[in-house]
Amino acid sequence: MKIVIIGGGSIGLAAALVCQRAGHSVTVFDPNGFEPKVLSGEADARVWALGPKSTSLLAELGAWAPDERVCAYQSMHVIDARSDAKVTFTEPALGYLVEADWVRNQLLTQVTESGIHCVCDRIESVSEGGVLILQNDQIAADFVVFAEGRQAHTAIASGFEVVDGGYRQRAVVGTLRCEHPHHGEAFQIFTEYGPLALLPLPDHENGHRVSLVWSLDLEVASEFQECSIEELALKISQTSEWSRGALEFVNNPIWIPLSQHSLKHDSLGCLLAIGDTSHGILPLAGLGANLGFGDVSSLKETLEKHPSAHGDRIARTVARERRFDQRTVAMVMGLFSNVFRSDQPLLQLGRSFALRTADRHATIRSLIQELAG
Numbered sequence: 001m002k003i004v005i006i007g008g009g010s011i012g013l014a015a016a017l018v019c020q021r022a023g024h025s026v027t028v029f030d031p032n033g034f035e036p037k038v039l040s041g042e043a044d045a046r047v048w049a050l051g052p053k054s055t056s057l058l059a060e061l062g063a064w065a066p067d068e069r070v071c072a073y074q075s076m077h078v079i080d081a082r083s084d085a086k087v088t089f090t091e092p093a094l095g096y097l098v099e100a101d102w103v104r105n106q107l108l109t110q111v112t113e114s115g116i117h118c119v120c121d122r123i124e125s126v127s128e129g130g131v132l133i134l135q136n137d138q139i140a141a142d143f144v145v146f147a148e149g150r151q152a153h154t155a156i157a158s159g160f161e162v163v164d165g166g167y168r169q170r171a172v173v174g175t176l177r178c179e180h181p182h183h184g185e186a187f188q189i190f191t192e193y194g195p196l197a198l199l200p201l202p203d204h205e206n207g208h209r210v211s212l213v214w215s216l217d218l219e220v221a222s223e224f225q226e227c228s229i230e231e232l233a234l235k236i237s238q239t240s241e242w243s244r245g246a247l248e249f250v251n252n253p254i255w256i257p258l259s260q261h262s263l264k265h266d267s268l269g270c271l272l273a274i275g276d277t278s279h280g281i282l283p284l285a286g287l288g289a290n291l292g293f294g295d296v297s298s299l300k301e302t303l304e305k306h307p308s309a310h311g312d313r314i315a316r317t318v319a320r321e322r323r324f325d326q327r328t329v330a331m332v333m334g335l336f337s338n339v340f341r342s343d344q345p346l347l348q349l350g351r352s353f354a355l356r357t358a359d360r361h362a363t364i365r366s367l368i369q370e371l372a373g
């Protein structure tokens with residue numbers, strides 16, 4: 001088949017490799033280009049927690065190898081700031097913390113070596129039959145994958161309908177120097193303003209490092225955004241109950257708008273939406289990219305199982321298989337966000353009960369880990 005991928009982020013590039021290795025002719029379009037990012041000495045502010053399923057897929061694609069920029073984590077300690085409830089997940093290989101740009105660079109290397117055609121251009125729209133409209137040209141494809149991130153401009157112009165899932169928030173992310181070592185433990189605290197996570201990073205120049213993700217309601221975010229980075233670091237040290245001691249930003253933190261969304265349908269004829277184009281979720285348990293790599297794994301299996309199927313059947317099958325995972329994760333993230341923000345006594349009780357139950361029962365912890373990819 002002649003396959004076109006719209007979007008050269010990590011999910012689009014992984015999808016391109018999977019399609020090419022299944023024997024198809026693949027072209028990727030991305031108006032922002034295909035240059036690898038130059039990574040500085042300090043870890044970039046955008047870091048992903050990737051689960052074993054995502055890293056296995058990346059390893060199969062030749063895009064995962066031990067590296068000094070990758071940090072394994074063996075446990076995750078979650079506490080509630082307004083009760084004594086807590087839960088700890090422990091597993092020899094719970095997952096890895098890695099810069100998002102590092103992952104994309106690895107995939108770009110594989111794509112460049114594989115001979116996949118990369119075009120730095122914008123597609124205006126695509127018909128359900130697979131005709132791509134460019135500014136001055138038209139191209140026909142048998143199967144088109146939309147992986148252009150949250151904005152989904154081309155997908156919307158091609159007939160996909162976005163369902164707004166609400167939860168408008170803003171996250172602050174950044175790399176922090178910390179006083180105490182993290183011992184490979186991810187820390188998360190549910191605060192009245194929103195969940196704050198300090199994720200382990202490799203040490204740098206004999207100093208300890210963690211990556212911050214703090215999702216905040218818009219009003220609080222606007223207030224905190226006015227603080228100096230020293231004041232913000234102090235707030236984070238205090239709010240995280242000094243779990244990693246005194247914290248200090250090593251580069252400027254970044255503020256990122258958050259919300260949840262999905263598409264009414266993920267497939268239209270021979271068109272398939274995956275990654276953040278198909279599902280935007282809150283980064284509560286760091287699941288977005290893991291869900292996207294899950295979409296790619298499902299595409300890989302479908303192409304292998306039905307080697308001579310047409311594009312519309314592949315699109316339909318992948319969309320059907322992924323629907324349950326995507327819906328479940330979005331629902332759970334929304335529920336978590338409501339329950340862990342609320343000050344209502346009943347919800348507080350529920351929150352405490354949920355964490356205690358998870359802490360006591362290994363099967364519940366395994367289920368949550370399974371969801372986390």
Ligand SMILES: Cc1cc2nc3c(=O)[nH]c(=O)nc-3n(C[C@H](O)[C@H](O)[C@H](O)COP(=O)(O)OP(=O)(O)OC[C@H]3O[C@@H](n4cnc5c(N)ncnc54)[C@H](O)[C@@H]3O)c2cc1C
Nearest residue numbers: 007008009011032048049148149275276283286288289290
């Ligand atoms: C604060 C925060 C923390 C997160 N932490 C985690 C985590 O710990 N673990 C995890 O799994 N996930 C995490 N995520 C989610 C993760 O960042 C996303 O799920 C992931 O980036 C989605 O990848 P993607 O390739 O679908 O989209 P993107 O990374 O957005 O890539 C989209 C690509 O499409 C291109 N593009 C844009 N417009 C067009 C167009 N019109 N035509 C063609 N190409 C186009 C862009 O240039 C880009 O290359 C986090 C997200 C946030 C906001």
